[in-house]
Amino acid sequence: MSSSLENSHLHEHERAVAVEPSLCTACAVRGLTFCEALGSGDLTRLVDIAQPVRIEPGQPLFTEDEASVALFNIVSGTIKLYKLLPDGRRQITGFLGSGDFLGLPFQETHIYSAETVTASSLCRFPRKRLEALLDDSRDLQRRLLSMMCGELAAAQEQMLLLGRKTAKEKICSFLCLLSQRAARRGHKDNPLHVPMSRTDIADYLGLTTETVSRTFTQLKTSGVISLLEGNKVLMSNIDAIADMADGC
């Protein structure tokens, strides 16, 4: 599925030049991240430890059980998080996009693997230094706590999906989720861009690629979506899709 532990390329990025303060104040996704919570003083300190990183599609960022040395803000691109069973079965626990925070502070090892789906640019923070900053800045910590609450809420919603929804409901929920997130980020949300493969979608929804494919054609045949060029999905009846997502 991937080249596993071959992530030595990351260390090359550590030599990247320090971020200019202007890059943060001008950051396109700053309003979405925890950086928003920072006053100019703390922002300077954050800039000191931030390292811009650009990564190609399909590259691992870190692996489950590996020691956690860095945390990230995602500036652009899509990242997938996943856990594996010994025999190779995979569960993707989330897709992250611009503005999302990647990694768990105050945890010594990663609890999941992370890999790019599309070409991505990230803001990399050495963990220990970010934790020190967190200890000093109550605003930053509170903002992060609030983001974690949001992630926990999303995780619970995903449990409902995985445990109790049918294939059609899962696909519809997935489309609604992607659409909402695109809108929140200011991206186009109706001809919706779906950058992940059928395999990734299947491993996110607890299905197989065949079932994902069949369900898409079923939705296409019933007229609620159209599949366009460039991995785009046109939702011709969003209300119907939202209803189907909850089994109405």
Added chain:
Amino acid sequence: MSSSLENSHLHEHERAVAVEPSLCTACAVRGLTFCEALGSGDLTRLVDIAQPVRIEPGQPLFTEDEASVALFNIVSGTIKLYKLLPDGRRQITGFLGSGDFLGLPFQETHIYSAETVTASSLCRFPRKRLEALLDDSRDLQRRLLSMMCGELAAAQEQMLLLGRKTAKEKICSFLCLLSQRAARRGHKDNPLHVPMSRTDIADYLGLTTETVSRTFTQLKTSGVISLLEGNKVLMSNIDAIADMADGC
């Protein structure tokens, strides 16, 4: 399934007497909770807003989408958290026990319903007042952040279970989880107490009661567990169960 919004009994508990400071310093579960992070000054402030609550089995604490007015520490007993689909399908997203924190700070509404499984005693905190305390105490906030990270890790593990494990693997994982938590709390972990009903277990694991029951008898027949009186499970071969939990 439950008496839904009938939780007016909660307000009676609000009249409960204030906690004595000695009750906190002597609290049996203090080392497990975020209270551990408090110095004596902050502890006094926490005592001021804490309200002891005792609730019978099968009683709702709050409901999904309801405004969040209070958060809780669980002193003893078991609580279930769940989400519902419009047609009544239910997913239990977690079971909480002594030392666990219940509720999401800085969120205006609850994202799940909570109900007692067994008779429980809780420590109730009005949300706004606890948030004010959080804003003042960095240690408290950090401890809570760290607990949220643990919950998020558990949620990811549960997604792997729901999306990719078989019925037998789910049941074995469940037994291992309960056993580990019992040990961490200092409860007996091998003749393991399983207080929840087959229906609750099914709704937690994304199965039906029949499948849960059949899988238990299957494990019993193959000799790795025995079902004892009083909802106790004896695991005669824990290693085998742990292996089966991951499909080995």
Added chain:
DNA sequence: CGATCCGTTGAGGTGCGTCAACGGGAGTGG
């Protein structure tokens, strides 16, 4: 002692997984 609830067991059905084949697009090499 009827009523209700819970756990168990059986018989039968089905939604989704498994296995296999096929076609189109991208990359590669001659």
Added chain:
DNA sequence: CCACTCCCGTTGACGCACCTCAACGGATCG
């Protein structure tokens, strides 16, 4: 420019793990 390969998405045929429906026994309770 054309083969050739590889990868990905799609579709079909078939099987099975789990769900559905139903019956039953034991425990609890008014």
